[in-house]
Every structure is written in C-alpha cells, then in structure tokens.
Amino acid sequence: MEITLNHRLCRTRDEVLAAATPQVADFLDEWFSPADFVWGHTSGSTGAPKPLKLSKRDMEESARLTVDFFGITADTTMLLCLSPDYIAGKMMIVRTLLSGADLLVVPPSSRPLATVDEPVDFAAMVPAQVVESLSDDAQRARLARVGALIIGGAPLSPECEARLTRLPVRAYATYGMTETVSHVALRRIGDATMLYRALGSITFAVDSRDCLVIHTPHFTHKQFVTNDVVELVDERTFRWTGRYDHVINSGGVKIFPERVEQKIAGLLTRRFFIAAAPDEKWGQCVALAIEGDPLSPADEAALLARIREAVDRYEMPRRVVYLPAFAETSSGKVIRRLP
Numbered sequence: 001m002e003i004t005l006n007h008r009l010c011r012t013r014d015e016v017l018a019a020a021t022p023q024v025a026d027f028l029d030e031w032f033s034p035a036d037f038v039w040g041h042t043s044g045s046t047g048a049p050k051p052l053k054l055s056k057r058d059m060e061e062s063a064r065l066t067v068d069f070f071g072i073t074a075d076t077t078m079l080l081c082l083s084p085d086y087i088a089g090k091m092m093i094v095r096t097l098l099s100g101a102d103l104l105v106v107p108p109s110s111r112p113l114a115t116v117d118e119p120v121d122f123a124a125m126v127p128a129q130v131v132e133s134l135s136d137d138a139q140r141a142r143l144a145r146v147g148a149l150i151i152g153g154a155p156l157s158p159e160c161e162a163r164l165t166r167l168p169v170r171a172y173a174t175y176g177m178t179e180t181v182s183h184v185a186l187r188r189i190g191d192a193t194m195l196y197r198a199l200g201s202i203t204f205a206v207d208s209r210d211c212l213v214i215h216t217p218h219f220t221h222k223q224f225v226t227n228d229v230v231e232l233v234d235e236r237t238f239r240w241t242g243r244y245d246h247v248i249n250s251g252g253v254k255i256f257p258e259r260v261e262q263k264i265a266g267l268l269t270r271r272f273f274i275a276a277a278p279d280e281k282w283g284q285c286v287a288l289a290i291e292g293d294p295l296s297p298a299d300e301a302a303l304l305a306r307i308r309e310a311v312d313r314y315e316m317p318r319r320v321v322y323l324p325a326f327a328e329t330s331s332g333k334v335i336r337r338l339p
Contacts (some may be wrong), residue, residue: 001032004092004102020105027084031056040178049246049329051155054087056182056314060280062181063094067128069186070148074100076285079123079146081112081148086332088124088152091182100146113142126153126332128158134163143167150174152183154333155258173230175240180224184214185238195237203235212243229256246275246336251282253316257336260286267306271326277319287338288317291326 003010003278005019016025030038037053072078082085082089089108089179094104104120106112111127115140123146125133130151133143143149153173156164164171175196176183185196185204203295205213207225212232214224226244242256249255257274258315262274270292277287297302300320308316327335 001028001029002217003097004100005105007102017052020103023084023089023108024080024093024105027090031094031097036048036334038090042178045257049206052178054090055179058219059091059094059181060098063091063098065090066150066182067095067099067204067232069199072099072101072122076101076121077119078103079112079116079120081108081129082124083108087178087182088126092124103284111139113139113146116142117144122148122150124150127151127156128332130156130164131160134160141225143169148172148328149218150183150186151189152176156189157260158262159258159266161189175228177224179221180214180216180219184216194239195233196240202236203233204232206230206232209244210241212238223250247284248274248276248284250284250286250314253317257284257286260311263310263315264307267303270336273326273334273336274317275338277321277338279318285318286295286315287319287321289321289323289326289336289338291323294322 001011005016005024008015008019010016010019012023016028024146025259029046036057037055040052040054041049042052054125066072074094076099078087078092078096080089080092080103082092084090092103095101104116107116110128110202112129113133133139133224145148146169148170154171171189172186174183174187175185175187178325183199184202185198187194187196201217203215207213210229211218212226212228212230216222216224227243229244231241232238237260244310246257248257260274268290271291272288275287276284279285304317304320321338324339327337329335
C-alpha cells in the first residue's frame with residue numbers, strides 16, 4: 001500500500017489512521033485484501049439497501065475514466081468529504097491510488113470546505129453540501145478555489161445550478177449508481193443543452209419503457225438496465241427525464257414528478273417533493289408534499305397560485321400534504337412516501 005493522505009505518504013494502517021480516518025483505513029484494508037471484490041450496497045431509494053459485491057477491476061476501470069477525463073495526476077490535490085462507506089467515497093480513494101494524487105480527507109459534513117484552507121483541484125459532493133457551500137460569502141470563497149467538482153446522489157435544483165455557474169469552478173452533475181461503480185456520464189453545470197455525455201467507451205440505448213440501458217464493455221457486467229426515463233439523443237448522449245417508478249398516471253396522462261419539481265424549485269423555501277396520490281376520478285393525481293408545519297390558508301393559496309403559473313395544467317398539484325420530517329435513506333436521499 002502507498003497513498004498520500006493530507007500531504008502524508010502512508011504505507012501502513014497506522015500511518016493511515018494518523019493521517020486520515022478509521023473509515024479510510026478500513027476501506028484500504030479491504031482494498032488490499034486477497035479478495036477480488038469489496039462490499040458495497042445500493043442507496044435504498046427504491047427499497048431496502050441491498051449488499052453488493054463490487055469488482056475491484058471494475059472500480060479501477062471506472063476510476064481510470066474519471067482520472068483521464070479530468071487529467072488527474074500525482075500533482076493533483078483531491079478532496080474526500082464523503083463517507084467511504086458509500087460508492088462515491090470509495091471511488092475517490094481508488095482514484096487517488098490510481099493517479100498518485102494527494103487526497104485531503106475531512107469528516108463528512110454539510111460544510112465540507114469549512115476547514116480546508118488551500119485550493120483543491122478535484123472534489124466530489126452531494127447536493128446538500130453544495131447548497132451549504134453556496135450559503136454565505138466565506139463558504140462561496142472556499143468553493144471558488146475548487147478546480148473541478150462532481151455532484152451526485154440526487155438532482156441539484158435549477159436555482160443552485162445557476163448560482164454555481166457564477167463561480168469559476170468547473171462543475172458537473174454525474175449519472176451513475178452503485179451497480180455501475182460510480183458515474184458513467186457527466187453533464188456540465190451551466191450547459192443549456194442539459195445533456196449527459198458518456199465517459200470512455202460507454203454507450204447508451206433505451207428499452208420499451210424509454211428507460212436507459214447502459215453498455216459498459218470494460219466492466220465485468222456488460223449491460224445495466226435502469227428505471228430512468230431518458231430522451232436518447234444518440235448512443236453517447238441523453239437527457240434525463242425522471243424515474244419510471246415515480247411516474248404519475250392521471251387519467252392516462254403521464255406526469256414526471258422530477259420535471260414538475262424543477263419547474264417550481266424556486267417557489268418554495270422548504271424541502272418538498274411531488275408524488276402520486278389516489279384520486280377517485282383520475283386514478284392518480286399530483287400531490288405536493290412539504291416538510292414542516294402547515295402553511296396558513298392564505299399562504300398556501302398564494303403558493304398554489306404561483307405554482308399554477310409555472311406548470312402545465314396536468315402538472316398542477318391537487319393535494320398539499322405536510323410532513324413533520326421527510327423519511328430519508330441512509331445516504332440522505334428523500335423517500336417519496338405519502339401518509
């Protein structure tokens with residue numbers, strides 16, 4: 001083992017523990033074990049998290065795609081601000097091993113740059129961390145010193161994307177999952193086309209549901225069928241529409257909650273989501289779930305009036321549901337569950 005963590009070259013577990021965290025040391029122990037796989041698990045956003053065997057060879061191939069795309073070398077400083085318990089954190093460590101880069105390790109938190117006093121060439125964050133890193137002048141100044149940033153785990157709001165484009169950081173939304181050992185496509189934040197573009201030799205197709213099929217010739221598993229409805233532009237690019245298992249069928253009209261959420265993201269200050277609710281006449285209707293105490297009748301009416309101006313007729317919420325706190329997966333994804 002040889003890895004640079006927080007500017008310290010580490011060759012033993014004790015040196016890793018002195019330079020970084022027990023979680024990093026545990027992953028490195030697993031990585032350098034005789035087994036040809038490490039254990040991971042699915043996110044749990046569509047059910048209970050399931051354990052997965054992740055091929056070390058596949059992880060190295062995935063890391064190589066990212067290293068090549070971003071030009072990561074031994075002179076690169078990277079930031080690990082995600083837990084190595086999840087694929088995003090694991091892959092930052094594998095990219096470090098592959099490239100010889102210097103990996104700054106900070107405890108996972110909502111403000112990952114709060115203690116980072118030097119420029120970072122490459123970092124990976126989840127949307128909640130990006131939101132907090134844009135929350136005040138001090139955090140924005142630190143974020144502006146990040147050269148390239150990949151963001152995954154959940155969609156970033158249009159408002160947050162717009163604020164991010166005002167900084168010099170090269171930011172990308174990722175598309176991928178644990179099964180594909182991190183991302184297989186990237187979308188440049190600020191690109192008006194909203195296109196995700198394949199990495200390496202990866203190609204795409206769609207099935208009969210218009211859901212994305214991923215062809216990965218360099219992986220042990222050559223094909224992955226997803227539940228993500230997309231607009232396929234060509235075998236290398238697509239636009240993401242939403243989850244097939246989230247679609248609301250209201251009187252035969254298919255409504256994608258994610259599309260509605262993007263349209264109204266700037267109208268609410270609290271967390272919210274769109275989901276299907278039973279409807280006697282239409283089978284299902286659009287419901288708006290808002291986290292926290294109920295709005296006053298006047299404020300709710302004003303909100304719905306603003307929403308009506310932003311969405312198509314069929315996308316208008318017919319029910320508003322208030323939940324004290326949204327249920328989340330262990331990785332922080334909101335579970336779209338109505339009472």
